[in-house]
Amino acid sequence: MTAIPHPVDLATRPEVTAFFDAQTNTVSYVVKDPGSRACAIVDSVMDIDYAAGRIAYHSADEIVAFVREHGLEVEWLIETHVHADHLSAAPYLQGLLGGKIGIGDRITIVQETFGKVFNEGTEFQRDGSQFDRLFAEGDTYTIGGMTAFAMHTPGHTPACMTHVIGDAAFVGDTLFMPDGGSARADFPGGDARTLYRSIQRVLALPPQTRLFMCHDYGPNGRDIRWETTVAEQRAHNIHARDGITEDEFVRTREARDKTLDMPRLIIPSLQVNMRAGALPPPDERGKVFLKVPVNAL
Template sequence: MSVHPHVQGFFDAATNTISYIVKDPGSDACAIVDSVMDIDYAAGRITYDHADELIRQIEDQGLRLEWIIETHVHADHLSAAPYIQDKLGGRIGIGSKIMVVQDTFGKVFNEGTEFQRDGSQFDALFEDGDTYRVGEMDCFAMYTPGHTPACMVHVMGDAAFVGDTLFMPDGGSARADFPGGDAGQLYDSIQKVLALPDDMRLFMCHDYGPNGRDIAWETSVGDEKAHNIHVGGGKTRDEFVKFRTERDATLAMPKLIIPSLQVNMRAGKVPTDEHGNPVLKVPLNGL
């Protein structure tokens, strides 16, 4: 909590995703959290405007990229991690339970034996409590399953990047009905986050501007404990599980879930056919 990194958020309106550049206050080192690769799914076209803005900001500020962090295998946007790594370097890291996700969706997408299900597409696989450094700043990863089996919250100084474990207080929490998700686990994971110091800054991966308010992505542990509409004010585990399960049953699939899962379980690389051409599969009645 004594280290106060500089955090820049970049909102992607197409997917309501916020990506972050996190700078170590004691050096020129930085990390990127949850980057976005642009896709026109109907046209089958991938572009990199959002990632290019992150790259431009890092270059203009003279920063050195050390880590490209994925909080989980996103189902609503595609990661630009390998594109950014090719331009700026850095190591791509994700939770070690990526292997569970790869095994689950390797079957859904009928991937062949050439698709490795050991997390080897990533440079680092984090276990609960693992530490790493961005420049001189100590960071650590917290295992927070529930939304997916591979979700992790990354704590960098007095800032925690919560992925889809939490939304802003008036947004509540993310769904828990994807394969491997669990509402009870999500509640337990949220309690781990809320056990951090009240002044810890929390940064969201998504915001949808509920009730027409402006898009926002920063809050605090104290605010979430007091005001989160799904878990704040002492709501019990049973109350949360009942609410989350009933709500999830009414939700449609994310529009980009099919391309996102195929790309993100490969650390942001687009799958190819036997001729090396980039392709995506559409499994029927598989999700």
């Protein structure tokens, strides 16, 4: 197994509350320090009626209500990566609750790639400056009395990070629940072999480490779930359990990716999320538009 950048603090057990968005099968989290009112919000969702071109904040408002009801203090708004299947509500939450917006420092690669795809021009900054903090491999940060650290786990995208907070790790799209396997690796900058190696880094965490997924689709009709452990993944993950080689994983992942349609919300999601959840700037009339590239994705 590949080394991890810091020891895992299994003695610290953050209080994790999940919020499931059925429209995008996304799970957002409020992660609370057990010794204070400090918390972080991971992978929030902004609602969009794509056909009508309308933005709403019903999902985010559930989190706002929870934070206020429990008197929590938001210190961080963490994005595990630039999502292609939902829009981030981070700026909306920041405006109401505070906190710093953080993402992996390889966001600059994603911005460069999709800045070209969406013909954003020179006014679109490709240096990650839309975010308050860019996390590099092994960077640490605090949530109240807890120390968290970031692990670079690319493969799904170049900028994917896993955030380890006490005995909990938030893996983004690096892994799904054991019966779901792993996320696709065919987006620009994605790579199945790189994803396998990132998964091995996650599975090198202590066996009892709690793992929290960003998505679940209820394979074979089971109830939606989002929490598992390293031990459970190593024993049962259909794509990456112990004994499955890198070459076997790559063959399985690449074959499956060829059968997948593009995510329904990929076009608005990428344009918004590479801006830290902000909408594109309005035109001279104050109107905001999302672009639809033709034959570019």
